[in-house]
Amino acid sequence: MSVRRIPLTAPAPGHERYLTVHEFGAGEHIAYIQAGLHADEWPGLLVVQHLLQKLAELEQAGKIHQTIRVVPYANPLGMNQRVFGVFPGRYDLVTGQNFNRGMALSAEELVARVTPQLTDDAAANDQLVRAALRALVSEKTTEYEVHALHKALLTESIDATVMLDLHCDFGAMPYLFYGKHQVEQGQALAHCLGFPLSLEEDVRGTVAFDGTHTQPWVVLGDKTSAPFARPCFAATLELRGVQDVNDALAKRDAEGLLAFLEHQGFVSDSGAEPQPMAGTPERFDVEQVKLVQSTANGILVHHKPLGSRVRQGEHFADIVLLDRETPQRVAVEAPVSGLLFNLSHAYMVHPGVTLAMIASDEAVGEPGAQLCM
Ligand SMILES: [Zn+2]
Structure with a gap:
């Protein structure tokens, strides 16, 4: 050596x-x-x-x-x-x-x-x-x-x-x-x-x-x-x-x-x-990966473990709003069906930040474009 x-x-x-x-x-x-x-x-x-x-x-x-x-x-x-x-x-x-x-x-x-x-x-x-x-x-x-x-x-x-x-x-x-x-x-x-x-x-x-x-x-x-x-x-x-x-x-x-x-x-x-x-074992094109982005400010709460299969529209996480008079949450729904393989551990979230990634059953991104992460 x-x-x-x-x-x-x-x-x-x-x-x-x-x-x-x-x-x-x-x-x-x-x-x-x-x-x-x-x-x-x-x-x-x-x-x-x-x-x-x-x-x-x-x-x-x-x-x-x-x-x-x-x-x-x-x-x-x-x-x-x-x-x-x-x-x-x-x-x-x-x-x-x-x-x-x-x-x-x-x-x-x-x-x-x-x-x-x-x-x-x-x-x-x-x-x-x-x-x-x-x-x-x-x-x-x-x-x-x-x-x-x-x-x-x-x-x-x-x-x-x-x-x-x-x-x-x-x-x-x-x-x-x-x-x-x-x-x-x-x-x-x-x-x-x-x-x-x-x-x-x-x-x-x-x-x-x-x-x-x-x-x-x-x-x-x-x-x-x-x-x-x-x-x-x-x-x-x-x-x-x-x-x-x-x-x-x-x-x-x-x-x-x-x-x-x-x-x-x-x-x-x-x-x-x-x-x-x-x-x-599963294989996906990178273009099949869908980033789920936050639409609100608040605290992220996950409801599904890594490796779960989610259906389009399925409620799999919440954003707990902090600035309302009474406790309120925004439901995070899967935009596509697929494999939930990434979950954010940065729990204080804001609009635009990635909450999760789903390897979906269909192409959702532009071919040839590298994930912008
Ligand atoms: Zn890295």
Whole structure:
């Protein structure tokens, strides 16, 4: 194992920031795993610590066959956001940018650079594309600290064969996002983790960190008929809710990750098994996700547990109004039928804020548009 320290831009005189990168094994294919890009999402930080222990043991035993690169905390900028006892962590305080947006590479530029050199040799094409991706990252400008952070992370990750980004939600069932062009690998990952809910997205539109890794390959596939051997598979894991930080869950998720790494040929004889499925497996397009937004100010009260099936029009929560002469409530009804997979734990709500998310039985959003969360 090697541990590298990647210096980041200093935020102010007298400060120093850096990333830590753990690397195991050696081999052509890279599996890249990071946690905490949204610095207020902590379950993944603990999962990675369990995983690092396992990987160190496997390396000692000679059971790592490719390269596994782990960034145990991907956002030192966000982790330093401590505002009167609250850890915001989701948006850069200088630019307002969501830490998990705005780092996409130009797929058109990639196509222009590599298309003339592509041949019928799929493995050689992969190498060509990965070299071009590394070059595009190295040319990225870094006007602000958040851009320098993204560049540093992408420098470690952009040529990966497998890229897994560990996040969590407010309060949620365990679920994952991956590109709808990679259902087979996505379902293998869901199976290994025991995550019942899979959200599949078209990565041609606005992308997050995961889609930054898959979009170039998808656009190339659209624009050329050249073969590729092993384009990057990327996924975002939503490790339940912000409060779901404990050793039992972290150990389970680390085992699931290891089982997937074994499935993908990065390790062997790890002893890790696919985890028991935490519900009935279901797949939805991201466009099928309906955000339920508040229409009032007040205190949110949920009536249905996570994982419930709701019918359109079903009363599943209340907003208790605080400024009436007598106690009053506004009923929150399901705008669509579907699976209630996300419930807000921010109980003081206001108009426009998201109260819940439902994976519905029909498309309710614009195709190709990334969830604006
Ligand atoms: Zn997140």
